[in-house]
Amino acid sequence: MFDNIISGFTSILAVGPILGIIAGVVIGITFGAIPGISAIMAIAIILPMTFYVDPIIGITMLLAVYKAGIYGGSISAILINTPGAAASFLTAQDGHALTKAGKAGKALDMSLFASVSGEMLATLVLILVAAPFSLISLQAGPIEKVFLLLFAFTVIGSMAGESIPRGLLSCCLGMLFAMVGMSSITGAARFTFGYTELMGGFTFTPMLIGILVMPEVFNVIRKRKIPHQEMMITHSPNPADNRISFKEFRSVFSTILKSSGIGTFIGALPGLGSSTAAFIAYGEAKRTSKKPKEYGKGSVEGIAAAESANNAVCGSSMIPMLTLSIPGDDVAALLMGAFLIHGLTPGPMIFFEHTETIYAIFAGFLITDLFLLGIARSGFKFFVKMASLRRYYIFPCVTVFAFTGAFTAGQNMDDILVLIAFTVMGYGMRLVGLNPAVFIIGFILTPFLEQNLDQAMSIVGTDYHLFFASPFSWVFIALSVFFVFSSMRMKQKSASAPLQGKAA
Amino acid sequence: MDRRKIDVVLSTFLIIVSVIIFTNDGLVEGGAESDLGSMFLPRLVAGLIIIFAATISIQSFRKLAKGTQPEGQEIITTNGFSGVFIYIGIFIAYWFTVPHVGFLVATPFIMIAVALLLGGRNWVPIIATSVITPVLIYYGSKEFLRVYLPTWTL
Numbered sequence: 001m002f003d004n005i006i007s008g009f010t011s012i013l014a015v016g017p018i019l020g021i022i023a024g025v026v027i028g029i030t031f032g033a034i035p036g037i038s039a040i041m042a043i044a045i046i047l048p049m050t051f052y053v054d055p056i057i058g059i060t061m062l063l064a065v066y067k068a069g070i071y072g073g074s075i076s077a078i079l080i081n082t083p084g085a086a087a088s089f090l091t092a093q094d095g096h097a098l099t100k101a102g103k104a105g106k107a108l109d110m111s112l113f114a115s116v117s118g119e120m121l122a123t124l125v126l127i128l129v130a131a132p133f134s135l136i137s138l139q140a141g142p143i144e145k146v147f148l149l150l151f152a153f154t155v156i157g158s159m160a161g162e163s164i165p166r167g168l169l170s171c172c173l174g175m176l177f178a179m180v181g182m183s184s185i186t187g188a189a190r191f192t193f194g195y196t197e198l199m200g201g202f203t204f205t206p207m208l209i210g211i212l213v214m215p216e217v218f219n220v221i222r223k224r225k226i227p228h229q230e231m232m233i234t235h236s237p238n239p240a241d242n243r244i245s246f247k248e249f250r251s252v253f254s255t256i257l258k259s260s261g262i263g264t265f266i267g268a269l270p271g272l273g274s275s276t277a278a279f280i281a282y283g284e285a286k287r288t289s290k291k292p293k294e295y296g297k298g299s300v301e302g303i304a305a306a307e308s309a310n311n312a313v314c315g316s317s318m319i320p321m322l323t324l325s326i327p328g329d330d331v332a333a334l335l336m337g338a339f340l341i342h343g344l345t346p347g348p349m350i351f352f353e354h355t356e357t358i359y360a361i362f363a364g365f366l367i368t369d370l371f372l373l374g375i376a377r378s379g380f381k382f383f384v385k386m387a388s389l390r391r392y393y394i395f396p397c398v399t400v401f402a403f404t405g406a407f408t409a410g411q412n413m414d415d416i417l418v419l420i421a422f423t424v425m426g427y428g429m430r431l432v433g434l435n436p437a438v439f440i441i442g443f444i445l446t447p448f449l450e451q452n453l454d455q456a457m458s459i460v461g462t463d464y465h466l467f468f469a470s471p472f473s474w475v476f477i478a479l480s481v482f483f484v485f486s487s488m489r490m491k492q493k494s495a496s497a498p499l500q501g502k503a504a
Numbered sequence: 505m506d507r508r509k510i511d512v513v514l515s516t517f518l519i520i521v522s523v524i525i526f527t528n529d530g531l532v533e534g535g536a537e538s539d540l541g542s543m544f545l546p547r548l549v550a551g552l553i554i555i556f557a558a559t560i561s562i563q564s565f566r567k568l569a570k571g572t573q574p575e576g577q578e579i580i581t582t583n584g585f586s587g588v589f590i591y592i593g594i595f596i597a598y599w600f601t602v603p604h605v606g607f608l609v610a611t612p613f614i615m616i617a618v619a620l621l622l623g624g625r626n627w628v629p630i631i632a633t634s635v636i637t638p639v640l641i642y643y644g645s646k647e648f649l650r651v652y653l654p655t656w657t658l
Contacts, residue, residue: 052649169556175549188535188542221591222584224622392624396615408651416599450545457539
């Protein structure tokens, strides 16, 4: 394994991958810092540009955009109290309070150091856990994989949706759309209605940009009359307020370690995501803090807890994707699509079929953290200026990038129609409480389910009881039931909490 | 807007589509024999859609029948929707015009239209951005990605 890691570093320490990482970090921080543009939007827009480069360069660039984009979200959260993602909500509370007190530099520094520490820890766990875990998952045959995929659908659908039926319905709709076109098993044309253009199914990139990215543009357009907020780093006359000292960092280091651990664990579970990680880590840090009353009012420790947990999810969310072919959240689903486009099928075999590439990507993950630290630290002012650009400069460019990205995938104008149709559908799904990310996960995983189900049917023949002969089948059934019930309990609790609050 | 009414209509639509998938053999053409069959998984998914759509519909219908006021996520605010429709119109116009006038000609007009929609009135920088961006994308795609964006065909 260590030979592979060294070989990975050798591959990544070349001009192309390093330039890709630098570009990814700059794009990620800039896009992440712009209110209304999330990390996922940045990745989806950049994705088509990576089609034509080596997978090591393309994938590491996308991962750099992801990591830097998650960090970039904290800049707008701290400076103008506009969290780019739900996970940055807690950072905004404490960070913006510090900004108002003239300590924006301290908040930005803490956010950066905590983000990088959390990401590095999660990446180390990913590197050390993924390959050994893939050896175990290699033992799974088609029957076990069918139950594993059903478990993934159930967990993601029930945990990620607004309600369990809405989450599972989103997943089923994604599955149904995945079955349009020629069946990979029988060669039959399904749901094509005589249109040969539909034989290849829906092109992934325009659909992805339409479902996940463009509805965010709609949100910005709806809020176009809200005045523009200029970002500015506030400075205190006391230099100690404008940075984090080593002593301060050391005092919160245990919080960072604990929160990174929480983020890593939660990120490795499918369906929970970075918001859950940030809220749990923040709550735990507050519970064990010596100054719990400062939380929410400008606590440096609070920023450290939320940001390290939030960013630790980046690395660990890759564990289920790379070992079991299960993307844990929307970004992992998007990255899984990117891996597939680059000819790398995520799953246990990736460690044997593409050893050099996968370890180069791991090495790129670690190096990205160092570049993120250096580039963000030296370019705060530049990124703040870029993120302060008015929306009427940014979103026309986003529109053109979305158009070009959709066209680039197949060099076909029909893909633009797919983009428009799925944009409307993605926005409609959000309005009625369906989850577009779960839709995408259902879309991506269905071909794997169908392939494994077909193989499993060939194995069992008419002895259907053989489906339940493996202990793995029962384990996954039990886990699915457990997750559905725990999700129901969680949702009931969260529904009754506001009512209790009202009664009080 | 009351989302519960949309739930009922949308669920009914999804149930009808799922019933068609269940009953219509004409939705699949050709293909080899397999243990699973081409329509097994689509029909399984259609069955699940019926269950989940019916659950959502029944929950919403009960609340509507009780006459309770919508609350929280059940209310869809429609503020700013006109801008969304205009944006969709701009995008459709973009899709329609690019094959005829080409990417380099259509894009600046589309960018200016989106900037106007978002309240932009600083003409010089908006026009400059709208001209420079497509040129950079066009030649960047051509030289680095080997992607040839549509050109003038009129």
